[in-house]
Amino acid sequence: MSTVNARIFPNSYRDSVELMQIAAEIESLPGIDRAGLVMATPANREVLAAAGLLSEATASAGPNDLVVAVAADDEGAATQALERAAERLAGPGTEGPSETTRTDARTLAEGVAEIGANLALISTPGTYATAEALKALKRGLNVFLFSDNVPVEDEIELKSMARARGLLVMGPDCGTAILDGVPLGFANAVRRGTIGLIGASGTGLQQVSCLIDRYGAGVSQAIGVGGRDLDERVGGEMMLAALERLGADPGTALIVLISKPPSASVAELVLTAAGHVGKPVIINFLGGDPAKVTAAGLIPAATFEAAAATASAMALGRPVSSDDALGIVATDQGAGPAGDDTSSRAVHDAQASLVPAQWRIRGLYSGGSLAGEAKLVLGASLGVVAAKLHEIVDLGDDEYTVGRPHPMIDPRLRNEHLAAAAADPSTAVILLDVVLGYGANADPAGALASAIRTARDDAARADRRFAVVASVCGTSSDPQDLVVQERRLAEAGVILAPSNARAAVLAARIVAPAAVAAGMHP
Amino acid sequence: MISDAVPRRISRAAVEPLRVQSIYRSVINITTADGLLTVAGEGGGLPNGIVADLGPDWRAIGLHPGMVADASDAKLRVPDAGLEIEFAGASRWSPRLAAPAELVDVAAARWTRRAAATRAVARARASAGGFGPLLREDVPYGRDRYVDVARPALAALIVALEIGDRRRAAEAATRLIGLGSGLTPSGDDVLVGIEAALHALARPTAGFVALATGGVEARTTALAATLLRHAAAGEFAERLHVLLATLMGSDDEAIPAAIDRAVAWGATSGTDCLLGVLIGLDVAAGVHRALD
Numbered sequence: 001m002s003t004v005n006a007r008i009f010p011n012s013y014r015d016s017v018e019l020m021q022i023a024a025e026i027e028s029l030p031g032i033d034r035a036g037l038v039m040a041t042p043a044n045r046e047v048l049a050a051a052g053l054l055s056e057a058t059a060s061a062g063p064n065d066l067v068v069a070v071a072a073d074d075e076g077a078a079t080q081a082l083e084r085a086a087e088r089l090a091g092p093g094t095e096g097p098s099e100t101t102r103t104d105a106r107t108l109a110e111g112v113a114e115i116g117a118n119l120a121l122i123s124t125p126g127t128y129a130t131a132e133a134l135k136a137l138k139r140g141l142n143v144f145l146f147s148d149n150v151p152v153e154d155e156i157e158l159k160s161m162a163r164a165r166g167l168l169v170m171g172p173d174c175g176t177a178i179l180d181g182v183p184l185g186f187a188n189a190v191r192r193g194t195i196g197l198i199g200a201s202g203t204g205l206q207q208v209s210c211l212i213d214r215y216g217a218g219v220s221q222a223i224g225v226g227g228r229d230l231d232e233r234v235g236g237e238m239m240l241a242a243l244e245r246l247g248a249d250p251g252t253a254l255i256v257l258i259s260k261p262p263s264a265s266v267a268e269l270v271l272t273a274a275g276h277v278g279k280p281v282i283i284n285f286l287g288g289d290p291a292k293v294t295a296a297g298l299i300p301a302a303t304f305e306a307a308a309a310t311a312s313a314m315a316l317g318r319p320v321s322s323d324d325a326l327g328i329v330a331t332d333q334g335a336g337p338a339g340d341d342t343s344s345r346a347v348h349d350a351q352a353s354l355v356p357a358q359w360r361i362r363g364l365y366s367g368g369s370l371a372g373e374a375k376l377v378l379g380a381s382l383g384v385v386a387a388k389l390h391e392i393v394d395l396g397d398d399e400y401t402v403g404r405p406h407p408m409i410d411p412r413l414r415n416e417h418l419a420a421a422a423a424d425p426s427t428a429v430i431l432l433d434v435v436l437g438y439g440a441n442a443d444p445a446g447a448l449a450s451a452i453r454t455a456r457d458d459a460a461r462a463d464r465r466f467a468v469v470a471s472v473c474g475t476s477s478d479p480q481d482l483v484v485q486e487r488r489l490a491e492a493g494v495i496l497a498p499s500n501a502r503a504a505v506l507a508a509r510i511v512a513p514a515a516v517a518a519g520m521h522p
Numbered sequence: 523m524i525s526d527a528v529p530r531r532i533s534r535a536a537v538e539p540l541r542v543q544s545i546y547r548s549v550i551n552i553t554t555a556d557g558l559l560t561v562a563g564e565g566g567g568l569p570n571g572i573v574a575d576l577g578p579d580w581r582a583i584g585l586h587p588g589m590v591a592d593a594s595d596a597k598l599r600v601p602d603a604g605l606e607i608e609f610a611g612a613s614r615w616s617p618r619l620a621a622p623a624e625l626v627d628v629a630a631a632r633w634t635r636r637a638a639a640t641r642a643v644a645r646a647r648a649s650a651g652g653f654g655p656l657l658r659e660d661v662p663y664g665r666d667r668y669v670d671v672a673r674p675a676l677a678a679l680i681v682a683l684e685i686g687d688r689r690r691a692a693e694a695a696t697r698l699i700g701l702g703s704g705l706t707p708s709g710d711d712v713l714v715g716i717e718a719a720l721h722a723l724a725r726p727t728a729g730f731v732a733l734a735t736g737g738v739e740a741r742t743t744a745l746a747a748t749l750l751r752h753a754a755a756g757e758f759a760e761r762l763h764v765l766l767a768t769l770m771g772s773d774d775e776a777i778p779a780a781i782d783r784a785v786a787w788g789a790t791s792g793t794d795c796l797l798g799v800l801i802g803l804d805v806a807a808g809v810h811r812a813l814d
Contacts, residue, residue, distance in 0.1 A: 011587060019703050037703070038668075038707075039700070039704070039707060039742075041700025041742050041743065042700055043699060043702075043709065044700060044701060047668055047671055050667070051667055063742050063744075063747075064744055125674075127674075131681045131682065132677060132678075132681075135677065135684075138684065
């Protein structure tokens, strides 16, 4: 158990090199994890806090006080270190800075000068991201803005500047892009082809591109524009700019536009522009009105799977057909639909294991767009009112990711929620997405499988079972390998669906009888 | 030698007694209602100060923190220590830094020509402490917590100054105030250096720090707060005047020695100020800057 302790030296000053040397000296003492010696200004206190070095002892320190803070294995080691620091501060000063090891500087300027870069990928904390992006735009670079927590006012400013300069700002909070075959962010290893994708939806873009790969077609470009691009305030600036680019791209034969529910006026603007692009355009605006899409001479798709299947069929010259009200499209290449024998058996087995109190779906998502799609599908399957009784959480939302990694990178947050969901006696189905790709966790299914087994064991002790339904968004060329990841989940007893939409349909089918019996569904 | 800003400070402070704040080997700081008044034995003129000779070690002349001092146009006294500094024979010096309009373009052009070479000299000679790693450009993330915080804030500041956005510059400056080690934390020294360069080249963004100094006394040390307020008003230490005159002057060969003198100020303040000056000159002269 680590302890943090500190001592204040009021109105005290020693030169900064000496303070660094004292810090290094006491950090080398046994039982000391880290140390800080600085004037207790608010800025320095923030740094100390971030380093876990702020203790109650420093609460009264002001900007003219020197604070010595240590994190130690135990109180004794901390006290010893503070006494050593006090001795050093009372003694004569030392001289001379120590040498540091030189490493190669990596700058935007070097990127431009040395490799002729035309794009900057920015992944700083949101507070700093705007300045970095402005800087890149000023240097004539397109921007892939991975950072989240960027204010919408900044986004508007950045996109306005980009439009004026003929550049793209992909983001903020842009998870994915594939540009000239180069994957950025969480992107997956998908086959190259003639389908151009533009998405205001990171995992939506991933799901569509992965399914296109699964169906045997390929992607020319995948341009993420950030989840707020089709917000009223942003006005679809980058979707319109990207549309122009793909319209002019000779390698792109047809275009898919993907978004969470857009603002009505922006949607209209985009549909009008798409209608004039001169190439077939498939519109996958979750919850959008297909009649408006059709009226604009465009092709509607209600789900990511429908968008991928339609685009793939068109690119490969195959017929397109829709098999249900969700717009889920059956193709020869698609993995088994939700109603096939295998999944029917899985649904039946899951239903048989539930007790009457278990009726609820708990969706724990790492992808915001996939979570949005799941809600939509549950609404279509169970009825909008009944669907709201179930819970679909986007754990990648800003409210969960401030100061901690995205759940697609670090599985701990979702595993905590999974344990809580499993402990809820009303939980019948835990619905999950597993997103693969270059930037994602190296073994997300492995981490989940372990948490699922533990949760199942805990539930079994209370004589309860629950079903886990998941889809894996990825390809067999991804670093994590779709086949390997699906196998890990199957071994943990997870019911697998080939797409997120079908996973949600399966979950709905499992709970429907129990929910009706419990009086939760009409 | 006495800064002509000192009588202003003394007159404003008349309503409240002055007190000795701290005593070092050759520096005394005295609190006034308008910031610190500094008496220094070396290092040239200070915007808030008086240069005097009070012997080899000022800690041995009977001064203690909290002692009451008084001052007038004619003298500064600490009666309990028997200390009296007469101004009558002192030379007056103006800390205000402003370039003659007709020389600004010439100076900017000179800087543009020699910026890269000067940076190379500074890189080789900068201190490893403070924000020196930013000047030395050997700064992987994770090695120094303060540098890690400073770097993106400085990058944001540079962009803001490049696009002439004083509000955004002040926001970035706020993140630097009070950041880092030393009696004048590194972030404050950098800001002073940047302001000096902007004033020297008469840029419209000069004075941006004024937008960030509201309540600054609660956010940084008393000395740093005082120097920031002077910087916002275009007033700087004599050594900064000399450094800038050399960096924008006609003699290329004088630059390495000027850099050496600059990095020798204090433990890290010189390097931090120099970092700010180089950033400020680059921004003011439109030299492409790569602090990413």
